[in-house]
Amino acid sequence: MKNLAKALFVTVLIILVLSGAKAQADYVLTDLGGRRIIITHPYKRIISLYGAHTENLFSLGLSDKIIGVSRNEAFPPEVLRKPVFSYHDDPEKFIGMRPDLVLIRPMIDRGYKPFVKKLEVAGITIVSLQPKSVTEMYNYWRDLGRLTGREKQAEEMIKEFNRRINEIKKIVATIPKEKRKKVYFEAIHRRMKTFSPKSIAILALETAGGINVARDAVAVKGTNIAFYGKEKILSHAAEIDVYLAQRGAMNHITIAKIKQEAGYGIIKAVRNNQIYIIDEKIVSRPTLRLADGIYEIGRILYPEKFNDVTNLLNIKKLNHAQYAEMFVKLFNIPIKTPDYYHDIKKRSGRVHKYGDFRDISYRGNVYKFAETMAYRGLLYNPDKYHFYPKRYITRKEVAYSFFVIKDLPEVKDFKIKDVPETYSVYEQIKTVVGLGIMKLDRNGLFNPDGNVSGRELFEMVKKVKKLMLD
Amino acid sequence: MKRTKLSFFVVLIVFSMIFYGIFFMKEANAMMGQENKKAIVIAAFGTSYPSALKAITNIKKQVEEKFPGINVKVAFTSNIIRNIWHGRQKDKTFLNQYKWIPKEILYVKGPLATIADLQDEGYRTIIVQPAHIYAGEEYTDLNSYINGLNMIKTIKEKYMPFVKLVIGRPALGVPGPIHDYHEDLEAAARAVSNDVAYAKKNRAALVYMGHGNEYYSTGIYIEFQETMRKMYHGVNIYVGTVEGFPSLDDVLTSLKKDKVKKVVLKPFMVVAGDHAHNDMAGSGDDSWKNTFKRAGIRVIPVIKGLGENYKWNEIYIEHIKDAAKDNGIKL
Numbered sequence: 021m022k023n024l025a026k027a028l029f030v031t032v033l034i035i036l037v038l039s040g041a042k043a044q045a046d047y048v049l050t051d052l053g054g055r056r057i058i059i060t061h062p063y064k065r066i067i068s069l070y071g072a073h074t075e076n077l078f079s080l081g082l083s084d085k086i087i088g089v090s091r092n093e094a095f096p097p098e099v100l101r102k103p104v105f106s107y108h109d110d111p112e113k114f115i116g117m118r119p120d121l122v123l124i125r126p127m128i129d130r131g132y133k134p135f136v137k138k139l140e141v142a143g144i145t146i147v148s149l150q151p152k153s154v155t156e157m158y159n160y161w162r163d164l165g166r167l168t169g170r171e172k173q174a175e176e177m178i179k180e181f182n183r184r185i186n187e188i189k190k191i192v193a194t195i196p197k198e199k200r201k202k203v204y205f206e207a208i209h210r211r212m213k214t215f216s217p218k219s220i221a222i223l224a225l226e227t228a229g230g231i232n233v234a235r236d237a238v239a240v241k242g243t244n245i246a247f248y249g250k251e252k253i254l255s256h257a258a259e260i261d262v263y264l265a266q267r268g269a270m271n272h273i274t275i276a277k278i279k280q281e282a283g284y285g286i287i288k289a290v291r292n293n294q295i296y297i298i299d300e301k302i303v304s305r306p307t308l309r310l311a312d313g314i315y316e317i318g319r320i321l322y323p324e325k326f327n328d329v330t331n332l333l334n335i336k337k338l339n340h341a342q343y344a345e346m347f348v349k350l351f352n353i354p355i356k357t358p359d360y361y362h363d364i365k366k367r368s369g370r371v372h373k374y375g376d377f378r379d380i381s382y383r384g385n386v387y388k389f390a391e392t393m394a395y396r397g398l399l400y401n402p403d404k405y406h407f408y409p410k411r412y413i414t415r416k417e418v419a420y421s422f423f424v425i426k427d428l429p430e431v432k433d434f435k436i437k438d439v440p441e442t443y444s445v446y447e448q449i450k451t452v453v454g455l456g457i458m459k460l461d462r463n464g465l466f467n468p469d470g471n472v473s474g475r476e477l478f479e480m481v482k483k484v485k486k487l488m489l490d
Numbered sequence: 491m492k493r494t495k496l497s498f499f500v501v502l503i504v505f506s507m508i509f510y511g512i513f514f515m516k517e518a519n520a521m522m523g524q525e526n527k528k529a530i531v532i533a534a535f536g537t538s539y540p541s542a543l544k545a546i547t548n549i550k551k552q553v554e555e556k557f558p559g560i561n562v563k564v565a566f567t568s569n570i571i572r573n574i575w576h577g578r579q580k581d582k583t584f585l586n587q588y589k590w591i592p593k594e595i596l597y598v599k600g601p602l603a604t605i606a607d608l609q610d611e612g613y614r615t616i617i618v619q620p621a622h623i624y625a626g627e628e629y630t631d632l633n634s635y636i637n638g639l640n641m642i643k644t645i646k647e648k649y650m651p652f653v654k655l656v657i658g659r660p661a662l663g664v665p666g667p668i669h670d671y672h673e674d675l676e677a678a679a680r681a682v683s684n685d686v687a688y689a690k691k692n693r694a695a696l697v698y699m700g701h702g703n704e705y706y707s708t709g710i711y712i713e714f715q716e717t718m719r720k721m722y723h724g725v726n727i728y729v730g731t732v733e734g735f736p737s738l739d740d741v742l743t744s745l746k747k748d749k750v751k752k753v754v755l756k757p758f759m760v761v762a763g764d765h766a767h768n769d770m771a772g773s774g775d776d777s778w779k780n781t782f783k784r785a786g787i788r789v790i791p792v793i794k795g796l797g798e799n800y801k802w803n804e805i806y807i808e809h810i811k812d813a814a815k816d817n818g819i820k821l
Contacts, residue, residue: 250583254583274767276539276767280539280540280541281584282578282581282583282584282585282586282587282588283583283584283586283587285587367776368776371775371776394775395774395775396773396774396775396780397774397775397776397780397781397783397784398775420784423783423786424780424783424784427788427789430752430788444786445786446786447751447786447787448786
């Protein structure tokens with residue numbers, strides 16, 4: 021009996037110790053607002069008030085745990101179906117939805133104190149996060165993982181990001197140091213601001229093999245933006261190979277505006293038409309798409325290296341997915357990124373909108389090329405909801421794309437046996453045949469529904485480019 | 491001695507009388523009737539592109555040449571565009587690069603402030619000439635400003651701010667029996683003969699991209715198209731709008747129906763600004779250029795505003811003359 025009691029005591033003790041150990045395993049997260057959040061269980065009803073948080077939650081596979089997102093979010097496309105919240109709203113609107121976690125960032129903490137306070141009083145956990153460097157970004161992803169019980173997925177995100185960065189680094193390593201391009205990276209045109217040298221955007225630039233000319237820029241307190249000023253920009257005029265500008269809510273910019281900026285005429289990049297614009301959302305946000313942003317900068321700086329299509333050349337019959345990738349790379353077309361929510365809404369309901377394709381995944385690479393082709397009007401007979409990634413590309417579709425991408429010269433009328441004048445893409449086919457870009461077969465047939473190999477497409481594009489240069 | 495003193499006083503009195511007389515007369519003059527100088531205000535939406543600005547400065551120059559001695563001012567109705575120019579006032583590098591940009595543009599004001607400034611300076615007979623295409627939303631708003639100012643009735647007639655404040659009609663006219671808008675349509679069609687010739691030279695159809703409006707019937711554009719078609723033969727002519735009817739889709743349908751293979755595409759707007767660069771000739775799938783090319787139609791875009799065509803600006807000069815004549819103003 022005594023032994024039994026002893027055993028029972030020991031068991032209870034063990035249980036106590038174990039549960040104590042479990043209590044100790046509760047993670048304590050300190051956010052940027054100085055809050056100490058003891059994570060005892062994964063949060064399940066989350067409202068995110070920052071696009072990057074939302075995107076990362078989706079990357080962690082938390083679609084069903086997100087009950088609200090901020091305004092203007094557009095990626096991943098699923099986000100368009102989530103209810104929209106804003107720190108301008110009545111806190112009651114939040115409380116009524118019974119979230120257990122509201123994710124914010126320091127800007128909201130600083131600017132909307134009474135709003136944040138009301139949510140906290142209502143017992144909602146508030147966490148304010150926003151990493152400023154890549155190291156911080158990894159920890160931030162881990163924090164999001166801890167908050168939601170997705171630690172493993174967070175580690176996988178880090179691995180995936182690293183894998184992609186390493187691929188880029190391998191490409192950059194092949195570029196001799198003396199051939200690396202010097203870049204000015206514009207953050208806010210109106211105020212002549214760049215990014216601070218330690219920001220994510222500059223890291224993106226440097227990872228892609230660019231040399232930041234504004235290394236002496238001084239960060240605006242607590243932000244990734246840095247003062248620079250026109251005089252300083254112009255002091256580097258002769259060395260700026262590429263003028264890169266982010267476009268987004270803070271910087272509504274166009275190439276024309278940069279070209280017209282007074283004094284910019286002396287900048288080497290402006291003189292040589294080396295002005296490029298990149299979506300803010302893929303270069304300064306701490307999400308997986310930052311790797312896309314880095315790759316895009318790489319394509320801008322070293323197109324011949326980053327648009328390599330060697331792995332597609334030996335494909336006998338290109339399908340739509342492979343064709344789109346090859347086409348976008350060979351013509352060095354900037355990748356289309358989703359616009360803001362209201363821009364997507366503005367498009368006519370009859371045409372395809374970003375995210376509409378139901379037969380491709382919006383993770384991976386295919387969707388980027390597919391959307392780019394769609395938004396440039398390069399898809400023959402486009403379907404609002406289907407890209408048909410596995411369907412083989414046909415010769416008539418290729419002729420169609422060439423006609424749209426370049427202003428091909430006119431050719432004389434002539435007969436093609438299997439392409440009557442009434443054919444929907446007769447003009448396009450006649451043009452590419454007349455110009456020698458695509459050939460008729462021995463029997464004088466064009467074979468509009470024939471397939472195209474990787475090698476063939478490569479040669480055709482070469483001809484188009486040569487023709488447009490002459 | 492006594493005589494000298496006396497004569498001194500006489501001289502003093504005479505001088506003072508002359509002096510005060512002049513002074514009082516001037517005062518009395520000013521109090522009895524204000525000055526009444528004449529001015530013309532050209533009201534345009536405005537543009538921030540220095541390259542597109544010449545459309546507007548051209549109009550001003552032509553008007554000045556036509557009416558020598560009359561003060562001609564430019565007003566921009568767009569708040570955003572005025573702010574952009576104001577921001578450039580002290581930008582030394584900008585000013586160095588664009589030395590030709592007149593100070594008036596850097597300090598450009600809206601129509602209300604421009605009219606008020608002129609009134610302050612004694613210009614009390616003012617003709618406001620809109621650089622608009624047709625009597626749509628912008629013209630209606632401008633007209634409303636003018637009507638509002640004309641509502642001012644001072645107790646004493648002599649303090650009325652304006653002797654005459656009147657508005658000229660836009661290029662394609664206004665409703666009503668005084669000036670038959672059909673004649674305005676014909677004058678406008680005659681003014682763009684060069685565009686027709688350019689299309690003909692390129693063996694292409696001519697497509698105009700007008701601005702239009704979602705809140706007004708934009709039937710005037712299609713009526714203009716028909717006027718053009720009657721006037722010019724041997725070239726297919728199409729007029730569409732960015733907002734309203736006929737839409738890009740409507741134009742495309744017609745092009746396909748007529749089996750057009752090549753078009754000269756030009757904005758039917760006074761200034762070739764954002765709309766011309768993006769909606770018309772942009773690289774997006776929904777630009778006019780891209781939409782036509784996707785249908786197998788070659789496109790020759792011309793990024794020039796109507797204000798760059800001096801014949802077009804003469805329409806506005808005629809409308810200023812009409813406004814003057816109708817209101818008994820001698821220019």
